[in-house]
Structures are given as C-alpha cells and as structure tokens.
Amino acid sequence: MIQVENLTKRYGQHVAVDNISFTVKPGEILGFLGPNGAGKTTTMNILTGYISATEGRALVNGVDILEEPEEVKKMIGYLPEFPPLYGEMTVMEYLDFVSDIKQVSGQQKKQSMEKIMDLVKIGDVRGRLIKNLSKGYKQRVGLAQAMIGNPQVLILDEPTVGLDPKQIIExxxxxxxxxxxxxxxxxxxxxxxxSTVCERVIIINKGRIVASDTLENLSKGLGEETKLIIRVAGPEKHVIKVISEVHGVKFVESQGSKEKDTVDIVVESSPDIDIRKPLFYALSRASYPILMMRTMGLTLEDIFLQVITEEKEAR
Amino acid sequence: MLAVIKKELRSYFTSMTGYIFVASFLFFTGLFFTLNNLLGASPDFNRVLASILFIFLLAVPILTMRLMAEETKQKTDQLLLTSPITLTSIIVGKYLAAVIVFVGTLAFTIIYPLIMSTMGKLAWSEILGGYIGFFLFGSALIAVGLFISTITENQVVAAVATFTTLLILWLIDAIIQGLPTDKTAGIIFAVLLAAGIAAIIYFATRNIYVAGGILGAGIIAIVAGYIVNPEIYTGFIGKVLEWFSLYSRYEDFELGVLSLSPIVYYITFSSAFVFLSIRMLEKKRWS
Known part of the structure; x- marks a missing residue:
C-alpha cells in the first residue's frame, strides 16, 4: 500500500530524515514512534506531498507522490500536528469546503459529511464557529477533515495531543x-x-529508523530475561535464600517491604524455563506463602528507551 | 478552483478586510466625484479614475496581505497543499477572489457616470475605456500583492512590503529621471543585473554551476552587446526600470483611449506575478 524508499530530507546542513525505508500493508495500523524532533512529522509531510524529499521516493498504491501528486493526494487523508482549521468558518462550512477541494460532490457530499460528523461526534457543534470550539472538538474536526473523501490511507500526526483522558480513549x-x-x-x-492501537511500530530517532517490528517481537527481542515480581510473607533473608536455590533462577533482588511482614522480590530466569511452579512449591515447602505473583513484561517505555540507548552505544 | 474562490470571498466578508476595502474605495471615489464632477462641474469621469489611482497604494495591501501569509501562519496551507488540487488552482483561485472583490466594488462606481448622464450626454465609450484601464491596472497591482503575500507568513510584513513596492512603482518614473544615463553606468548596471539574476537562481536551486553559467552567459551577452552597438548602454538603467513603470502606461486610458500595448502590458505583468506566486509556493516545498 505504502512504500517508502531511501527517503532523505535535508534542511541545509541539518538532516531531518536520513535514508529511511519501510512499507505498510493494506489495512495495517502502523505506529510511528520517536522523541520530539525525530523526523516523524517530516516523514509524514513528505508522504502527504506537503513538502518534497531531498532524495528517495514514496509510493502509495504504486503511484509516486512526485510524479502524480494529485492521484496520491486523493488516496490520503492527513491530520497534521496542528489541525488545519479556518477559525472563521462553522464546522459545516469547513467540511463543505474540504469536500469541495477533495472533489466530493453532489448527494455524496452531504451523506459523507453526515456520516463522518456522526463518527467523530461533532454533530452537535456543526453550526458553531471553529475558533470558538474547545481543543478536543477542534482535534475531532481535524480528524473529520482527514476522513472526507473516504481515502484509503489515513496519516495522523499525534492525533490525541491536547485531549482529555476520556477523549483520548474515544x-x-x-x-x-x-x-x-x-x-x-x-x-x-x-x-x-x-501500544493500544497499532499492530506494528517503527521507532525513529534523529531521522533514522532504529527498530521496526510488531510490539510482541520488539519486547521479545529485547527482553531476553523473563522477570517475575512476587510478594512473599516471610523474612527477607530466608525468602531470598529459598528462591535462589530454585533451578533456573538467575537473579534475585529485593524491592523491600510494601506490606507488613512481607517482602517484594524481583526474580529473573532464563527465557526457556518457566519457574513459576517450582517457585511455588519451594516457597510452600518453606512455609512462606506467596501473596502475589506477576510477570514484568517489558513496557513500550522500556523498549523505547532500550532501543534508543542501544543505538547511542552502537555509535 | 471554484471552492478556493468561494472560500476566499467568504473570508473577505466574515472578517473586516472586505468591508474596509469596499468602504475606503467607495469613500475616495465618491469624494473625488463630488469634488471633480459635481462641484467642479466637469463631465470628465476618467479624470476621477486617474486621480484615485493612489488609493491602490492602501487598498491593494488590505486586499492581498492575508491571501497566502495567513494560510502559512495558521498552517492551513497544509490542508490546501495536501488536497488533490493543483498549486495553480490555489493561487489563481485566490487571485481571482481578490479581483472579484475589486471589480465588484468598482461596479458600484458606475452610479457616478449614471448620475452625470441624467444631466447631459456622456461619452460612454471613453468611460468604458477608462474603466478597462482602471481594472487592468488594479489587477496588476493585486498580483504584486499576492506574490508578496506568498513570500512571508506575517500579514503585517506582507502589507508593509506591498505598500512599499507599490510606492516604488509609483515613483519609478521620478526615480528614472535622477539616474545616470551614460554608457559606463549602463554597463555596470547590466553586470549587476546579471549578478542579481544569478544570485536568485543560486538561492532557488543551490546549484553553483547553473548560477555561474547564467552569470557567465550574461557577461558574454553584455560584452557582445557592447561590441555590436555600444549605444544600447546609453540610458540603459532607465530603459530597464521603465519595464516596471505601470503608471506611465495608464495615460492612454485616462484619455479614454483603448490601445493594445498597455492592455497587453498589464495582462502580462499580472500573469507574471501570478506565475511567480505559484513558483514561490512550489519552491517552499523544496526548501
């Protein structure tokens, strides 16, 4: 669906996007992840034809954005970082204008506008001036704008910025x-x-792709050890001793006591051994009951930081 | 393009700019009509049109400062540039919207010759000539304003720069009078001109070879021109600057004469600046 080949964008000496390549399959939701200034917006601006790449090319459905910009733009709906809204228009007037420039006409225009307003829940502010709307509504009008013309591809640049938690979930x-x-x-x-929305993630830092995989694979690839956190009722020293003797345990660390007469312990084991059962029996034999046990899977934060640090070290 | 025109027209009249333009334009035409034709008892309406040309200095910046600058500032240009419409239809749409507001306002002033026609016979063909000239002249200046609005993202800067440019165009004939006319000055000016063009090309393309080539070709042309006929450099500065003398070409229209060359000149001038605006927008995407 989308093919990006060796895309580079330079602003004078500064390289905003450095030779990146990736593909997106039809129907896929791809997450573009990176710290501020990593080149996410620049890449999106190139894909949507807002700016041109210095080198490389981008194809949507096999059509090059440089060669047939109008064709590609028809297939893409874009919500930029700052929604491109005209404050002096009402929501209806705005969507009407967007429909016109996206060449949605006649009966179809009205229907699609109604459908989209319904989807993003802005029907109740349709007659209001955009400049008077709250940030959340503005963002949703921006999203509605991207959806007009029913494009096959949606490119959304930080779509939930500035929204309250309830709106973010919506x-x-x-x-x-x-x-x-x-x-x-x-x-x-x-x-x-x-992590909640995307199937696949591309992590980008300083204009370069540093990782590209499904979330599962990313956490698997990076978190070689399996970590457990357990809460045990018993004296810290003895509990640690018992756990250390279990087969497969590689590392034990106390996290201190968070509940009276208990201790929280992080246990690391080799990935190929499931130590949960042996751990249970060992502690049970020693009469130290386990009050809580959960795995510490790598969060996206961990992955992100790890990938970016690894990259720094590699240089 | 129709969508862009509609949107621009709406934004003229949902903000103050449209009303300020119409009001100030009609105020000055009314004032000069009263002074010249009514109190001065003159049937010559083209004099009124000619004497209110100065109003463009103020009215054109009002009309054009917002056009592109505001889009860039509010980042709404992202919507336009990522929609399946061409840069040409964006710019031409904006230009036509500004021209429509101008022509619509101008249409109101027909009432003045109509008032006069109740008192006697008027030379309508002459008045028509005057109107055509006035329209072409205004449209050319609007194109200049549009171009300046595509350069900056600040409306105030766009307005001041447009005003200054129009003022220079206004004064250009007087400036030409004061410039040296000898051959040496002409040659120096020609070299500077070639260097200037080469510099613009360099900043646009960042290609030193192309820019250098153009400078070289320019200098060869200047030398060749000197060998063939050194006299072409006498008064050369004036000749070049005269290309930009919009006001001197208005004289025919003031007399009600419709001659082809100023008509072609104004249309070319407008087209050139509309074209430059499109290129400017295109260039922004490459920088």
Missing part, C-alpha cells in the same frame, strides 16, 4: 475501528497510545 477506539477499512499511519511520542 479517539483511540475510533482509530482502531477505522483501521478495519483504512490503512493508517499514526505518529506519537505517547507510548501507551501506540
């Missing part, structure tokens, strides 16, 4: 449901957003 759900019919690229520096 927008996320909306994006997930849109993913059934659209190919979506979504950028964010907010990690949970990407």
């Amino acid at each position: 927008i996320r759900n909306l994006i997930s449901s849109l993913g059934k019919e659209h190919t979506i690229i979504l950028s964010s520096h907010i990690l949970p957003e990407v």
Whole structure:
C-alpha cells in the first residue's frame, strides 16, 4: 500500500530524515514512534506531498507522490500536528469546503459529511464557529477533515495531543475501528497510545529508523530475561535464600517491604524455563506463602528507551 | 478552483478586510466625484479614475496581505497543499477572489457616470475605456500583492512590503529621471543585473554551476552587446526600470483611449506575478 524508499530530507546542513525505508500493508495500523524532533512529522509531510524529499521516493498504491501528486493526494487523508482549521468558518462550512477541494460532490457530499460528523461526534457543534470550539472538538474536526473523501490511507500526526483522558480513549477506539477499512499511519511520542492501537511500530530517532517490528517481537527481542515480581510473607533473608536455590533462577533482588511482614522480590530466569511452579512449591515447602505473583513484561517505555540507548552505544 | 474562490470571498466578508476595502474605495471615489464632477462641474469621469489611482497604494495591501501569509501562519496551507488540487488552482483561485472583490466594488462606481448622464450626454465609450484601464491596472497591482503575500507568513510584513513596492512603482518614473544615463553606468548596471539574476537562481536551486553559467552567459551577452552597438548602454538603467513603470502606461486610458500595448502590458505583468506566486509556493516545498 505504502512504500517508502531511501527517503532523505535535508534542511541545509541539518538532516531531518536520513535514508529511511519501510512499507505498510493494506489495512495495517502502523505506529510511528520517536522523541520530539525525530523526523516523524517530516516523514509524514513528505508522504502527504506537503513538502518534497531531498532524495528517495514514496509510493502509495504504486503511484509516486512526485510524479502524480494529485492521484496520491486523493488516496490520503492527513491530520497534521496542528489541525488545519479556518477559525472563521462553522464546522459545516469547513467540511463543505474540504469536500469541495477533495472533489466530493453532489448527494455524496452531504451523506459523507453526515456520516463522518456522526463518527467523530461533532454533530452537535456543526453550526458553531471553529475558533470558538474547545481543543478536543477542534482535534475531532481535524480528524473529520482527514476522513472526507473516504481515502484509503489515513496519516495522523499525534492525533490525541491536547485531549482529555476520556477523549483520548474515544479517539483511540475510533482509530482502531477505522483501521478495519483504512490503512493508517499514526505518529506519537505517547507510548501507551501506540501500544493500544497499532499492530506494528517503527521507532525513529534523529531521522533514522532504529527498530521496526510488531510490539510482541520488539519486547521479545529485547527482553531476553523473563522477570517475575512476587510478594512473599516471610523474612527477607530466608525468602531470598529459598528462591535462589530454585533451578533456573538467575537473579534475585529485593524491592523491600510494601506490606507488613512481607517482602517484594524481583526474580529473573532464563527465557526457556518457566519457574513459576517450582517457585511455588519451594516457597510452600518453606512455609512462606506467596501473596502475589506477576510477570514484568517489558513496557513500550522500556523498549523505547532500550532501543534508543542501544543505538547511542552502537555509535 | 471554484471552492478556493468561494472560500476566499467568504473570508473577505466574515472578517473586516472586505468591508474596509469596499468602504475606503467607495469613500475616495465618491469624494473625488463630488469634488471633480459635481462641484467642479466637469463631465470628465476618467479624470476621477486617474486621480484615485493612489488609493491602490492602501487598498491593494488590505486586499492581498492575508491571501497566502495567513494560510502559512495558521498552517492551513497544509490542508490546501495536501488536497488533490493543483498549486495553480490555489493561487489563481485566490487571485481571482481578490479581483472579484475589486471589480465588484468598482461596479458600484458606475452610479457616478449614471448620475452625470441624467444631466447631459456622456461619452460612454471613453468611460468604458477608462474603466478597462482602471481594472487592468488594479489587477496588476493585486498580483504584486499576492506574490508578496506568498513570500512571508506575517500579514503585517506582507502589507508593509506591498505598500512599499507599490510606492516604488509609483515613483519609478521620478526615480528614472535622477539616474545616470551614460554608457559606463549602463554597463555596470547590466553586470549587476546579471549578478542579481544569478544570485536568485543560486538561492532557488543551490546549484553553483547553473548560477555561474547564467552569470557567465550574461557577461558574454553584455560584452557582445557592447561590441555590436555600444549605444544600447546609453540610458540603459532607465530603459530597464521603465519595464516596471505601470503608471506611465495608464495615460492612454485616462484619455479614454483603448490601445493594445498597455492592455497587453498589464495582462502580462499580472500573469507574471501570478506565475511567480505559484513558483514561490512550489519552491517552499523544496526548501
């Protein structure tokens, strides 16, 4: 669906995007992850034809954005970082204008406008001037704008920035449901957003791709050890001693006591051995009951930081 | 393009700019009509049109400062540039919207010759000539304003720069009078001109070879021109600057004469600046 080949963008001496390549399959929701200034927005601006790449090319459905910009733009709906809204228009006037420039006409125009307003829940502010709307509504009008013309590809640059937690969840759900019919690229520096919505993640730092995989594979590849956190009722020293003797345990560390007469302990084991059962029996034999046990999977934050640090070390 | 025109027209009249333009334009035409034709008892309406040309200095910046600058500042240009419409239809749409507001306002002033026609016979063909000239002249200046608005993202800067440019165009004939006319000055000016063009090309393309080539070709042309006929450099500065003398070409229209060359000149001038605006927008995407 989307093919990016050796894309580079230079601003004078500064390299904003450095030779990146990736593909997006139809119907996929791809997360674009990176710290501020990593080159996410620049890449999206190139994909949507807002700016041109210095080198490399981008194809949507096999059509080059440079060679047939109008064709590609028809296939893409773009919500930039700052929604491009005209404050002096009402929501209806605005969507009407967007429909016109996206060449949606006649009966179809009205229908699609109604449908989209319904989807993003802005029907109740349709007659209001955009400049008087709250940030959340503005963001949703921006999203509505991107959806007009029913483009196959949606490119959303930080779509939940500035929204309150309830709105964030609404927008996320909306994006997930849109993913059934659209190919979506979504950028964010907010990690949970990407982990809840996206199937695949590209981590970008200083203009270069540092990782590209599914979330599962990323955490598998990076978190070689399996970590458990357990809470045991018993004296710290003895508990640690018992756990250390269990086969397969590689590392034990106390986290101190968070509940009276208990101790929290982090246990690391080799990935190929499941130590939960042996751990249970060993502590049970020693009469130290386990009050809580959970795995410490790597969060996206961990992955993100790890990938970026690894990259720094590699240089 | 129609969508862009509609949107621009709406934004003229949902903000103050449209009303300020119409009001100030009609105020000055009314004032000069009263002074010249009513109190001065003159049937010559083209004099009124000619004497209010100065109003463009103020009215054109009002009309054009917002056009592109505001889009860039509010980042709404992202919507336009990522939509399946061409840069040409964006710019031409904006230009036509500004021209429509101008022509619409100008249409109101027909009432003045109509008032006069109730008192006697008027030379309508002459008045028509005057109107055509006035329209072409205004449209050319609007194109200049549009171009300046594509350069900056600050409306105030766009307005001041447009005003200054129009003022220079206004004064250009007087400036030409004061410039040296000898051959040496002409040659120096020609070299500077070639260097200037080469510099613009360099900043646009960042290609030193192309820019250098153009400078070289320019200098060869200047030398060749000198060998063939050194007299072409006498008064050369004036000749070049005269290309930009919009006001001197208005004289025919003031007399009600419709002659082809100023018509072609104004249309070419407008087209050139509309074209430059499109290129400017295109260039922004490459920088």
